[in-house]
Amino acid sequence: MSEGKIFVIDDELVMCELLRDLLQERGFEVSYVTNPLEGIEKIKKEDFDVIVTDLKMPQIDGISLIKEIFSFLPDAIIVVITGYPSFETVQTALKMGAYNYIAKPFNIDEVSFIMKKAVAFRYLNIANKKLIKDINEHNEKLEEKVKERTAELGLIYKITQDITSTLKLDETLTVIIERITSTLRIEMCSILLLDNKTQELTIKASKGLTEDIIKNTRIKMGEKISGWVLKNKQDVLVEDIEKDPLFAKRNQEKYYTHSFISIPLIIKDKPIGVLNVNNKISKEPFNENDFRFLKGISQSISIAIENAQLYTSLENTYLNTVSALTSAIDIKDHYTHSHSEHVTKYALAIAKEIGLPEQEICYIKQACQLHDLGKIGINDTILSKTTKLTEKEWEEIKKHPLKSVDILKPLDFLKEVITLVEQHHERYDGKGYPYGLKGEEIKIGARIIAVADSFDAMTTERPYRKALSLQEAIEEIKRNKGTQFDPNIVDVFLKIVPKLINYD
C-alpha cells in the first residue's frame, strides 16, 4: 500500500527524478512535471496527497504558482523546495498556507519524514472537515427538529387553550373536531363517548360521517376498533389497515378507512371515550408526527370533556333545584303549581313556530322556569291580597324581575337567560317594567314569554279575581296586540293556540 501520492513540480528534471527515486523507495507513489503550467492542469484533473514544488522556475514564480493552486484547491497540501536559504520567500509561502518546506541539498530521511507527516496531515484534515460537516448537519437537523417540536408544542398549547375555553360539552367537542381536522387535514374525525348506563360508545361529535352512521353507531366495549381501543386503553396508529393483522378484520364500519389513529380518552385511569381520525385528504398514511400531536392533545381533550360533563351535571343540578323552587313560588303566588310549566309550553311552541335557533329556544325554556323566582322576596300578604293593591304594594310587586336577576346574577352560564327574566314584564309599547323598554329593544325571548305568561295568568284564578275562560283570555291577548304584546308574536300565538289549550 502506498504511503501517499506525491506530485513534484520542478523545472530541473534531475531533481524530479531524484525525488521520485528516493521517495518511491520509501513507499510513496510519485509523479512529476518540469513545466509548472502543465503541473497546474494536472492538479486540476488528478487527486494528490502532497504537491512538492520548486520556488524558482522560469515559467512562473513559486509564490504565484501557490496562489494559483490555492485558488482552485484551497485544501491542497503544498511543500516547497528551496534551492538556497531564501527565507523570505519560504516565509511568504508558509504564510500563504504552504504546509512545510525542504531545503536542498536533501537529507532523504528528513524529506521522507516531512512527506509522511504531510500525508497524515491531509487525511487528518479531511477527517476533520468531514467531522465538522457531520456536526453541522447534525446540528442543522437538530435545530430543525427543535423548531418542528416547538411549533408542534405551540400548536398543542393553542389548541389546548381553545378546547378548554368553553364549558359547554357540544361547543367543546365541536372545537376539538374542527382544530384536529384543520391541523391534520383529514377526511374523517370522530369523538365517541362511553354511555355509563349502556356501556356503549356513541358518536358525540364528528366530521365526514353520514347522519345515519352518527345516529346508529353503538359500539360495545371490545367491539370493532374503537371498542378494542377503549377496552385495552391503548393508542393505535395504523398506516394501512388492509395490511394490519389485528385491525383488518375489525374494519367493518360502513365507511372506508385505509389509515387511522385511534386514541382512548382516559380520566384517572377510567376510559371515557375514543378519539378517531381516519384518512388524510392527501391520501398519505398517518405518521409518527400526527400521532404525537394527537397524543399531545388527548389528555387536554379528556379533561375538557370531563369538565364540560361535570359542568353540565352541575348546571342540571342547579336548574332542577331552581325548578323545584319555582314550583314552590308558583304556589306561593297562588298560581297552580304548573304555571311555569304552562308558560314554558306556550313559549316554546311560539319560539319553534317562529323558527328560532335551538340555543335561543333553550334560553327561553330556562327563563320560563325562572322568570318569577324574585317573588320569593315579595311579602306573602301582598301576593295573596284579595283586594286592590295600593300603589306602594304594586311598586313592590314590580320589583320581582330585578329580584330574580339578583338571585341569578352570580351564575355566569345563565347570562342570556337572566336578560329574558329581567325583561319578561316589559311591554311592546314601552309602558312595562322595570325599564320601560320598547319594541325590538326587548329581546324576542322576553316578548314571547310576556304573551305566554300573561295568557296562563289570565286563565288562572287569582286571589283578587276569577279565572278568565280560554276564549276570554285569547280575546284579551288579541285586544293587547301591538300595545302590551308584540303583534307578530300574538299572530303566531293565535295560530297555534288551538292546538295548545288541550292541556290538563
Ligand SMILES: [Fe+2]
Ligand atoms: Fe312575572
